[in-house]
Amino acid sequence: MLAIIGKKVNTITNGIIKNGVILVEDGKVKAIGPDVKIPDDIKPLKAKYVMPGLVEAHCHIGIWEEKIGWAGSDGNEMTEAATPHVRALDGIKANANESGLEAALHEGITTAQVLPGSANVIGGFGVVLKTTPKTTVDQMVIRNPSGMKIAFGENPMRAYGVQKKVMPSTRMGVAGVLRESLQKTKNYMEKMELYADDPEKKPEVDLRLEALIPVLKKEIPFRAHAHRADDVATAIRICEEFDVEMSWEHATEGHRIAEYIAEKKVSAVWGPSLTSRPKWEMRELGYSTPKIMFDAGVKFAIQTDAVGSTIRFLPICAALSVREGLPYDYALKAITIIPAEIIGVSDRVGSLEVGKDADLRLLSGDPLEFMTRCQKVIIDGEVVYSLK
Template sequence: MLAIINAQIMTITQGTIEQGTILIKDGKIHAIETGAPELPEGTEILDAKGKVVTPGLIEVHGHLGICEEGIGWEGEDVNEMTDPSTPYVRAVDAINPFDMGFEDARKGGVTSAHSMPGSANVIGGETVVIKTAGTIIEEMILNPLAGVKVAFGENPKRVYGEKKQLPSTRMGTAAVLRRELTKAQAYMDKIILGEQDPDKKPDRDLGLDALVKVLKREVPLRAHAHRADDIVTAIRIAEEFNVEITIEHCTEGHKIVDFLKKKNVKVAVGPTLSSRSKVELQDLGFSTVDILNKEGLQVSILTDHPVIPIQYLPICAALATREGLSEEDALRAITINPAKHLGVDHQVGSLEIGKDADIVIWSGHPFDFRTNVEFTIIDGKIVYKK
């Protein structure tokens, strides 16, 4: 058993305990108590007097382990730019657990990450949620299929327009997605017929298998969309096919906040600590998070690692507080909200009894730029010590 004692504990969902104890057993949070309870003999103790304890932070959208640090072309496995529709590719097959980015994540207090294909293709492939410690990817997986990545806006039309093929316009991007979802509907119908008559069973198609899961609402589309019109198009297509969708980036979300509120869509905002590298980012700003949050939307903050290095996730949240977001809501935007966004809030995202013991001990408040991570704990094991 491991005990963290004398800590200021920010549970996220159950308030803050000014001086408390967290007991960890078998990789789970066993107890959270006020004061200094009597501990079982043999308990390993971490004295966090004067420190702040939070749940591990969660990168809601990025490319950890797929865009490897300090390698260049050899470590760039994020975009399969040979076809605008590649739902059959899986991010998990490209993740290198020995990528230096994982060490940076642990040093920065990030214990879980959503690793995704990139946005060059209209349909990029399957995404995965992983812990940031381990050497075998299967042993690090938190959610093996967190969604199917799709992309709108500049990226697909630029990549394939340069190749003189579909899509070279926003119309073409929307058409490709509709075409593939329509194929998946027909494929799903054939599967149902095949259950009645084996002779009518279709040949297996890995890409359509992935999209059938979307049509059945087993997994959502994760839609790369910066500009307001692209966000609206993404939601329009999702409604046409009655599928779940989340909006990733949402740079111009503040321009259509009433629409997003009406649709009650989950949004992840960022990477905002970056330059305006393309037209879609002209209205980039940390105030977007506060505007959407004030309207009751569930908002997460993302780094899009390596666009912004993953260890700067708390800095992004801190900058959002400068634009009006409360510290409490900023912490939620990098812990419990991403957990809900990714469907893993029953395991991570807050300090609660029975959840995974993914815990960070900070030298001060996480939003003070001078603060250091003292310890990072994943599944009850210390994976980083300053």
């Protein structure tokens, strides 16, 4: 058993408990409150501020290893524009020396969705992990698959139209590749059902089409990379045509289309923000966007897109959004419970509640204060990091 005492314990979903006590047993939160009794044989950990571990809804840690170059670059299978059958899980390095995982752990980012990159129109399956390094990545998984990565805008156009001189070279082409793959999958599903009892006529298993079936069955959503407002409008248009679900990844021009996104009930994952503007489609990047989306009623999380920027910047990105008008409480939710909901793991992480995973950050002060240090990190009831 583990006990934690916090001068402030922010549960995220049930308010702040002053002088709160948390009991942890078998990797889960057993009890939480101001009057929880600590067993006599347990020496509690203490902190000024305790909160749930942070949740990074969109990153590429482990699948792009920092400081290695091409040998550690496993995020984009750039041999064809549609590769739905590849899996981020198969490219992630699960070890304590992987600097992205290490950085996440040291900041108390305890859960992360790792996605393929955005060079391909259809990039493959994402996965949700705990950030404690293990012998194999399989031991870190809490949801697999967590979504199907698709991409709109400059990246697939540049990777194929500019560099390879093949389709897609335009936004029309990007949409065409996606529609074609979805229609082929629908046809394949119909034939598989029609000839289920006729082995001679039943189609041969096609891994590319099989991979899109969970999307068409609404078992997983598309994770749609798009910076511009017109690109996300295309993504929504196609998803409505095929009756599938999506989240909007990046949402750089969320301020331009916030009311429409709210009307369509599409969740957004905003970021990266603490970065330069390396592409024309990111020219309107700014910290006023979260406030505008909040005012319009858009449900959104905040992300770093690591290794696109450093994953340790996640709380700073939230703090800068507060500086530009985003309500403080929502900013904290946007890096905890809301991303957990969007990536489908809120039954386990994102808030401090009895029965949930015991993933906690023990801090020296306010979580959105720049000078605050993350002093200890607990994942599944085990202290996995202590500030030296």
